[in-house]
Amino acid sequence: xxxxxxxxxxxxxxxxxxxxxxxxxxxxxxxxxxxxxxxxxxxxxxxxxxxxxxxxxxxxxxxxxxxxxxxxxxxxxxxxxxxxxxxxxxxxxxxxxxxxxxxxxxxxxxxxxxxxxxxxxxxxxxxxxxxxxxxxxxxxxxxxxxxxxxxxxxxxxxxxxxxxxxxxxxxxxxxxxxxxxxxxxxxxxxxxxxxxxxxxxxxxxxxxxxxxxxxxxxxxxxxxxxxxxxxxxxxxxxxxxxxxxxxxxxxxxxxxxxxxxxxxxxxxxxxxxxxxxxxxxxxxxxxxxxxxxxxxxxxxxxxxxxxxxxxxxxxxxxxxxxxxxxxxxxxxxxxxxxxxxxxxxxxxxxxxxxxxxxxxxxxxxxxxxxxxxxxxxxxxxxxxxxxxxxxxxxxxxxxxxxxxxxxxxxxxxxxxxxxxxxxxxxxxxxxxxxxxxxxxxxxxxxxxxxxxxxxxxxxxxxxxxxxxxxxxxxxxxxxxxxxxxxxxxxxxxxxxxxxxxxxxxxxxxxxxxxxxxxxxxxxxxxxxxxxxxxxxxxxxxxxxxxxxxxxxxxxxxxxxxxxxxxxxxxxxxxxxxxxxxxxxxxxxxxxxxxxxxxxxxxxxxxxxxxxxxxxxxxxxxxxxxxxxxxxxxxxxxxxxxxxxxxxxxxxxxxxxxxxxxxxxxxxxxxxxxxxxxxxxxxxxxxxxxxxxxxxxxxxxxxxxxxxxxxxxxxxxxxxxxxxxxxxxxxxxxxxxxxxxxxxxxxxxxxxxxxxxxxxxxxxxxxxxxxxxxxxxxxxxxxxxxxxxxxxxxxxxxxxxxxxxxxxxxxxxxxxxxxx
Numbered sequence: 125x126x127x128x129x130x131x132x133x134x135x136x137x138x139x140x141x142x143x144x145x146x147x148x149x150x151x152x153x154x155x156x157x158x159x160x161x162x163x164x165x166x167x168x169x170x171x172x173x174x175x176x177x178x179x180x181x182x183x184x185x186x187x188x189x190x191x192x193x194x195x196x197x198x199x200x201x202x203x204x205x206x207x208x209x210x211x212x213x214x215x216x217x218x219x220x221x222x223x224x225x226x227x228x229x230x231x232x233x234x235x236x237x238x239x240x241x242x243x244x245x246x247x248x249x250x251x252x253x254x255x256x257x258x259x260x261x262x263x264x265x266x267x268x269x270x271x272x273x274x275x276x277x278x279x280x281x282x283x284x285x286x287x288x289x290x291x292x293x294x295x296x297x298x299x300x301x302x303x304x305x306x307x308x309x310x311x312x313x314x315x316x317x318x319x320x321x322x323x324x325x326x327x328x329x330x331x332x333x334x335x336x337x338x339x340x341x342x343x344x345x346x347x348x349x350x351x352x353x354x355x356x357x358x359x360x361x362x363x364x365x366x367x368x369x370x371x372x373x374x375x376x377x378x379x380x381x382x383x384x385x386x387x388x389x390x391x392x393x394x395x396x397x398x399x400x401x402x403x404x405x406x407x408x409x410x411x412x413x414x415x416x417x418x419x420x421x422x423x424x425x426x427x428x429x430x431x432x433x434x435x436x437x438x439x440x441x442x443x444x445x446x447x448x449x450x451x452x453x454x455x456x457x458x459x460x461x462x463x464x465x466x467x468x469x470x471x472x473x474x475x476x477x478x479x480x481x482x483x484x485x486x487x488x489x490x491x492x493x494x495x496x497x498x499x500x501x502x503x504x505x506x507x508x509x510x511x512x513x514x515x516x517x518x519x520x521x522x523x524x525x526x527x528x529x530x531x532x533x534x535x536x537x538x539x540x541x542x543x544x545x546x547x548x549x550x551x552x553x554x555x556x557x558x559x560x561x562x563x564x565x566x567x568x569x570x571x572x573x574x575x576x577x578x579x580x581x582x583x584x585x586x587x588x589x590x591x592x593x594x595x596x597x598x599x600x601x602x603x604x605x606x607x608x609x610x611x612x613x614x615x616x617x618x619x620x621x622x623x624x625x626x627x628x629x630x631x632x633x634x635x636x637x638x639x640x641x642x643x644x645x646x647x648x649x650x651x652x653x654x655x656x657x658x659x660x661x662x663x664x665x666x667x668x669x670x671x672x673x674x675x676x677x678x679x680x681x682x683x684x685x686x687x688x689x690x691x692x693x694x695x696x697x698x699x700x701x702x703x704x705x706x707x708x709x710x711x712x713x714x715x716x717x718x719x720x721x722x723x724x725x726x727x728x729x730x731x732x733x734x735x736x737x738x739x740x741x742x743x744x745x746x747x748x749x750x751x752x753x754x755x756x757x758x759x760x761x762x763x764x765x766x767x768x769x770x771x772x773x774x775x776x777x778x779x780x781x782x783x784x785x786x787x788x789x790x791x792x793x794x795x796x797x798x799x800x801x802x803x804x805x806x807x808x809x810x811x812x813x814x815x816x817x818x819x820x821x822x823x824x825x826x827x828x829x830x831x832x833x834x835x836x837x838x839x840x841x842x843x844x845x846x847x848x849x850x851x852x853x854x855x856x857x858x859x860x861x862x863x864x865x866x867x868x869x870x871x872x873x874x875x876x877x878x879x880x881x882x883x884x885x886x887x888x889x890x891x892x893x894x895x896x897x898x899x900x901x902x903x904x905x906x907x908x909x910x911x912x913x914x915x916x917x918x919x920x921x922x923x924x925x926x927x928x929x930x931x932x933x934x935x936x937x938x939x940x941x942x943x
Contacts, residue, residue: 158202159201159203160200160202160437160439161201161203162402167363168363168401169201170211170363171401172203173203173208175367176197176200177194177196177208178371180193180196182374189260191258192260194208200439200442204218205226208258209254209257209296210250210251210254211329212288212289214250219244221248222248222251225251225255230255233248234252246277246280249276249277250277250290252270253270253271257270257300258296262300267300274294278290288314288317288318291310291317292329295334296333308337314326315330325355325359328351328359328364331349331351331352332352332368335347335352336371340378341378341379349372349375352364352368353368353369356368362399365395369388369391369392369395372388373385373389377410382417385410386411389407389411390411392407393408402434404430404431405432405440405447406431408427408428408431409427409428411427411430412425416453416454416457421454421457421458425454432447445472445486449467449485452464452466452468452489453489456492456493456496461493461496464489464493465493465497468489469490471486472487475487480521484514487506488524488528490506491506491507492531495531495532500536503528504532507529511525519552519556522548523548523549523553524549524568526545526546527549527571530543530544530545530572531571533545534575546575549568550588553569569588573585576588577613577614585614586614593607783858786823790816791850793850794807794812805843807841808840809837809841813836813853814836816850817832817834817853820854820857820858820861824862829865829868830872830873831872831873832874833873833874834874834875835877836876836878837877839879839940844941845920848920849920849936852887852916853889855913855916856934857875858909860873860891861873864931865893866894872892873889873890874889874891875887875888879940880937883940884938884940885937885938885940888933888936889933891931893931893932894931895931896928896932913936920936922937922939923938924936
């Protein structure tokens with residue numbers, strides 16, 4: 125029968141679903157650490173990813189999602205997985221963190237983020253959003269992470285150049301969440317911003333992306349694409365023009381506007397030639413299919429040849445099985461079944477379980493051809509053997525396996541088994557999603573209708589014919605011929621001769637358009653030309669092999685000469701080695717003598733070093749002992765002053781003694797810490813200040829009405845700075861406790877010590893008390909404290925300032941002595 129089951133351009137969704145695994149399985153295992161696209165510029169690299177992923181997505185009829193198709197295409201050509209979606213904010217810049225992200229090292233990339241600032245930080249935030257938005261699948265956790273990073277960018281006011289890119293990512297994120305209306309509103313906002321700023325390039329990108337987010341068949345898609353196309357053409361961005369035309373072509377294809385689609389592909393091929401884009405195999409493959417649908421086998425074969433010739437690299441060959449399948453279908457359609465069998469077998473080479481959906485259609489086509497060659501038992505054996513090793517998994521595989529098995533049983537005259545398998549096909553097809561139904565379904569229904577007509581079930585046959593034409597808007601020329609031929613047979617059986625003659629004429633008309641003698645002649649001539657070209661290439665290859673053989677013989681002779689010269693050189697080298705060995709032995713003896721002398725000197729130096737270490741330890745012990753004795757002496761003086769104060773009657777004298785006690789205690793605490801700590805020259809200020817303030821607080825009976833707030837950085841000061849600083853704190857805190865707060869008044873004293881920069885340290889002591897009553901008067905009872913603070917500030921070689929603003933604010937700034 126003159127009909128065709130499989131049309132490669134409409135490869136059903138099941139093949140598409142596993143095409144991703146084919147790419148990953150066959151492609152990723154052979155990629156290395158360099159760009160394999162063949163293009164050095166980013167524009168063509170992006171175009172390659174978009175064209176390849178669109179082909180993969182559309183031939184699978186949506187069963188491999190676009191994000192997976194894009195990511196697989198990037199992995200195949202070893203391009204950045206971020207590249208397809210970042211052109212609105214990244215012109216190719218990469219950083220170590222982005223490199224981590226490109227290799228799926230997400231956690232490591234996130235760990236870098238806190239250390240980045242300004243442009244590098246915002247770029248990584250956007251790329252992290254990019255990564256999670258377009259990651260395979262639509263996991264909420266991924267989208268939540270993407271939104272978190274995006275919001276940080278969108279909140280910034282000083283980084284407008286990132287906003288359009290961030291907004292486009294946000295629109296895609298909303299679409300991924302299922303908020304299509306919100307996504308489209310955001311694209312309208314982007315459009316408004318781009319028009320206001322005159323940013324036509326991003327405006328065109330926004331139109332293109334807005335169209336892509338809409339469902340196939342939505343009329344607004346073409347509106348967006350046409351707007352984008354007009355701007356890209358004006359800007360002479362040919363790569364983007366090709367990408368946009370490819371999207372328009374998908375819409376034409378879905379709407380069955382095949383003539384418009386064909387014209388558009390011609391334009392795409394011309395533009396690809398102008399920019400030296402050599403991955404034309406996908407465009408030629410579609411042109412081959414469109415020519416086949418029209419019944420133009422000559423052009424179909426011509427473009428099939430072109431698609432195979434366009435495969436130039438190992439990466440391109442990932443899809444070669446699809447193009448071999450196309451070639452086999454054209455041969456089968458032309459009744460050249462032996463040639464078709466050859467090409468189907470080539471498509472089945474290296475088949476594995478992992479790539480099952482990639483080659484399964486070729487396997488079914490091969491069984492079909494074996495039946496047409498009346499090798500029915502061989503077809504049955506192939507079906508059973510393959511089903512045992514690779515059982516059909518998807519609904520498509522199960523239904524079409526059952527269909528081909530039914531066809532085989534018809535050829536073997538086992539009608540019961542045939543009808544049983546045809547029923548399996550019909551039951552699955554009845555519930556098959558209509559959006560994934562394509563030309564293979566009508567062909568199967570027409571074949572089964574012929575079976576029921578032959579066994580006398582005309583009503584069933586008519587219903588199946590009706591089912592076949594209802595699945596698509598338009599069927600190909602060969603399918604039309606088969607449809608009317610089946611109607612002719614049914615009408616003839618039912619003696620409806622007028623209808624039978626009419627249908628026979630229509631069948632013959634479409635058959636002649638596809639199988640006329642002129643077509644067959646041209647097809648044969650093209651095959652001859654193809655075979656002749658193939659022979660010429662083989663002759664050239666043979667000539668090349670002869671040249672290689674000649675070169676190889678010359679290389680052999682050269683190797684002999686090199687071996688002879690090498691032998692002579694080896695003898696000379698051995699002699700030189702022996703001579704150098706004797707010299708080396710002599711030098712070794714001298715070196716051994718020198719080594720003994722060095723060992724003696726080293727031994728002497730070690731003993732000196734040991735003595736030095738011993739002296740250093742003794743020095744440290746002595747210094748600690750000094751600190752201990754100073755501390756004890758201060759304690760003794762403190763005890764004497766305490767005893768003396770008990771006999772004093774004058775309150776001012778008592779207060780002066782107590783102030784002196786507190787000052788000595790501040791110094792004593794430092795010497796105590798130096799004595800107890802391993803470090804004998806520096807003081808850890810957080811612990812020291814905490815203990816000092818606690819002591820000062822306890823030395824006043826203020827019923828805890830004063831609260832101390834401390835903000836002390838982890839700073840170690842040399843003792844020469846720690847002592848004056850401790851006295852300044854003592855003087856300031858004591859004055860604040862005594863004079864800053866009225867009786868029973870609650871108050872806050874805040875002490876801060878921090879690095880202003882690498883060289884300077886700042887001490888701030890503030891209170892919220894009544895302040896200085898007369899800030900300009902330096903002759904009151906506080907003048908001693910102020911003079912003492914000033915003097916200690918000069919000792920620190922620092923500056924001193926005091927402010928009277930809702931309390932007293934003392935600020936000391938001094939240079940940090942790096943220890």
